[in-house]
Amino acid sequence: MLRSPIKHCRNCGTAVVYRIPDDGDTRERAVCPACDTIHYENPLNVVGTLPVFADKVLLCKRNIEPRRNKWTLPAGFLELGETAAEGALRETDEEAGARIELEGLYTVISVPRVGQVHFFYRARLLSTELAPGPETVEARLFAEHEIPWEEIAFRTVSETLRLYFADRRSSQEASPDSYPVRDFSLG
């Protein structure tokens, strides 16, 4: 299971049954036998940033599970009412207390095994004064050779960092605005 199963109807509380609804659907859903509510479950979006200051990138040491004490780019679940860019800015503020300017969407990575899509935006860090929030043990800047590759919390983060350093090397002259958006999936 990707998540804990739905046991009761969100509308009336009756125990649900998993079956294919009668409306032409092709997948099993949690259906309420009392009020006919169909409960859909869909992938979640995780939104974050890759903040850059001179030749360094900002990473946060996680103070929460999963992967407590591993390093990540600032990121978290997109909330209702937000755009992807707004969510990425908010998470960067919450986790690192970092003042940034978003530069553009950079990676869009589907992770079907856990039902998530991860978005990372390139960002310009405007100040090295950081104020990590309660979800972060420590926030600091790393040059490429300092990145703790074996201690990165998530593969979407290490892939985003690897792509960024590769793009930076191969386009010394080019503006970061010319870095292509990468859309792919991790199995």
Next chain:
Amino acid sequence: MLRSPIKHCRNCGTAVVYRIPDDGDTRERAVCPACDTIHYENPLNVVGTLPVFADKVLLCKRNIEPRRNKWTLPAGFLELGETAAEGALRETDEEAGARIELEGLYTVISVPRVGQVHFFYRARLLSTELAPGPETVEARLFAEHEIPWEEIAFRTVSETLRLYFADRRSSQEASPDSYPVRDFSLG
């Protein structure tokens, strides 16, 4: 409200209360007073394609609400277990019975008012034989001057079409692979 509110706990069926959880969260969630389950609700991803054959694009006339009888690019909700690209392919098959080859992510459009993010991939239509499914009244190809702009179902679709025709005009020489990915939001 973006969606109908959660009234009962998915785990035990008890009536929930909306409050800020005690775990450092900052938003009201549906919390179960009996088993403490916190119910998160997050934006949904809609994934689809912009299938092109020669100078024409494929549109589908919707046979379902909302916007029944309006025209759309083939698209629908991303499902658990899928990548964004897989979902876009599946929806194109289900709604148009179209054989396509995906060419690249093209638009990523946040629509915070309805709690959605829409993804459209450029695609090459491999055959003009179409087999619309039950959610589609009719699927057909349109040249730019034939597009029924006033009868397009969703703004994310009309914006994606407008960008595509503009990019095609301004880059006659360039490969579609050089079309930039567009990330923006619609209020």
